[in-house]
Amino acid sequence: MDTPNLPVARFDVDVDLGFALFFFFLLCFFLLVTIVRCAQMVLDPYSSISVSIYQEEQSEE
Numbered sequence: 001m002d003t004p005n006l007p008v009a010r011f012d013v014d015v016d017l018g019f020a021l022f023f024f025f026l027l028c029f030f031l032l033v034t035i036v037r038c039a040q041m042v043l044d045p046y047s048s049i050s051v052s053i054y055q056e057e058q059s060e061e
Contacts, residue, residue, distance in 0.1 A: 040047070
């Protein structure tokens, strides 16, 4: 009797597609972080300046 051939579990992994998707999602992540950072700067521009520099500019006037 012939034994039935069981389907072999093969994982066809496309390495190039994996790298492309990884770097695509990494790029999207950095883009999202940049958008959030720029939005914070637009909403409150003086929060990124240290207090000592801001006080020095105010005292010179």
